Amino acid sequence: MTITKSGYVAIIGRPNVGKSTLLNSILGKKVSITSPKPQTTRWQILGIKTLDDAQIIYIDTPGMHREEQKAMNRYMNRIANSVLEDADVILFMVDAAIWRHEDDLVLEKLQHSNKPIILVINKIDELADKAAILPLIAKLKDKLNFTSIVPISALKSENTDRLQSEIIQLLPEGPQLFPEEQITDKPLRFQLAEMIREKLIQATEEELPYATTVEIEQFVPGEKLTEISAIIWVERAGQKIIVIGKGGLKLKKIGMQARREMEKLLGTKVFLRLWVKVKERWTDDDKALRGLGYE
Numbered sequence: 001m002t003i004t005k006s007g008y009v010a011i012i013g014r015p016n017v018g019k020s021t022l023l024n025s026i027l028g029k030k031v032s033i034t035s036p037k038p039q040t041t042r043w044q045i046l047g048i049k050t051l052d053d054a055q056i057i058y059i060d061t062p063g064m065h066r067e068e069q070k071a072m073n074r075y076m077n078r079i080a081n082s083v084l085e086d087a088d089v090i091l092f093m094v095d096a097a098i099w100r101h102e103d104d105l106v107l108e109k110l111q112h113s114n115k116p117i118i119l120v121i122n123k124i125d126e127l128a129d130k131a132a133i134l135p136l137i138a139k140l141k142d143k144l145n146f147t148s149i150v151p152i153s154a155l156k157s158e159n160t161d162r163l164q165s166e167i168i169q170l171l172p173e174g175p176q177l178f179p180e181e182q183i184t185d186k187p188l189r190f191q192l193a194e195m196i197r198e199k200l201i202q203a204t205e206e207e208l209p210y211a212t213t214v215e216i217e218q219f220v221p222g223e224k225l226t227e228i229s230a231i232i233w234v235e236r237a238g239q240k241i242i243v244i245g246k247g248g249l250k251l252k253k254i255g256m257q258a259r260r261e262m263e264k265l266l267g268t269k270v271f272l273r274l275w276v277k278v279k280e281r282w283t284d285d286d287k288a289l290r291g292l293g294y295e
């Protein structure tokens with residue numbers, strides 16, 4: 001069959017509702033890192049799903065939120081806004097069990113959109129009684145005109161097929177936009193850096209992840225062994241001590257877990273060297289951000 005429909009689908013919602021988990025579940029591969037902590041996704045990431053007759057290009061976005069003081073937060077809100085204009089279809093994702101003030105902020109932004117919007121109610125696996133989503137639906141129906149409403153579990157891949165067929169119906173006619181073997185727009189180095197950042201976020205406490213970024217300094221591919229050197233940038237010397245951990249144990253664990261995922265991705269053994277370095281106030285400095293690739 002040939003592809004007759006193609007387009008961009010933005011996954012929009014407050015932090016932690018499960019946007020990146022949905023993307024990974026649909027693609028069957030981890031292209032966007034996830035964690036229980038908000039602001040895990042810092043970048044706009046494309047996930048490309050090529051079917052027999054359609055190509056769906058999902059856009060995973062960092063969550064929107066009110067705090068705009070820091071350059072990093074301003075950057076994240078900027079991407080979230082531009083995505084609303086580029087998309088052909090919008091998925092508004094909410095948590096079946098928890099409604100927060102940030103959900104209202106997203107809802108407000110969507111009221112100005114003229115794109116078709118699907119309400120995606122995620123984490124239904126956490127509900128004992130599925131009927132518990134009915135009041136939520138009743139409330140939201142009054143506020144926005146949804147094209148359809150689809151309850152899912154991104155984590156358990158429940159009802160995601162139905163979501164996908166709803167999306168295909170809304171896609172415009174169009175040609176194949178990406179080669180069929182391509183599943184993301186991000187280069188390999190980016191994926192490797194993100195793997196380290198995911199393990200780092202998972203291994204450290206609440207406030208630290210926002211103060212860190214990862215840079216791949218060296219990447220030497222080989223048939224059996226790939227050598228990778230990376231720098232974990234933090235804002236303060238105290239954070240460096242936290243990341244390294246007692247006797248270097250935390251850094252060792254982060255490195256070991258990241259290395260395993262890298263080996264899966266690359267299909268070779270990986271020799272990974274990790275350094276932790278301090279760059280003061282980088283999240284609050286637009287120039288420093290650009291230097292680290294946050295364009």
Ligand code: GDP
Pocket residue numbers: 013014015016017018019020021022033034035036037038039040041063122123124125126152153154155156
């Ligand atoms: P994002 O910030 O919207 O991208 O959210 P993530 O995809 O990073 O997910 C946030 C947290 O919610 C992670 O701990 C996920 O494992 C969890 N999560 C995502 N989808 C589901 C789901 O369908 N059911 C349950 N129980 N947890 C989920």
Ligand code: MG
Pocket residue numbers: 019020021032033034040041061062
């Ligand atoms: Mg995310």
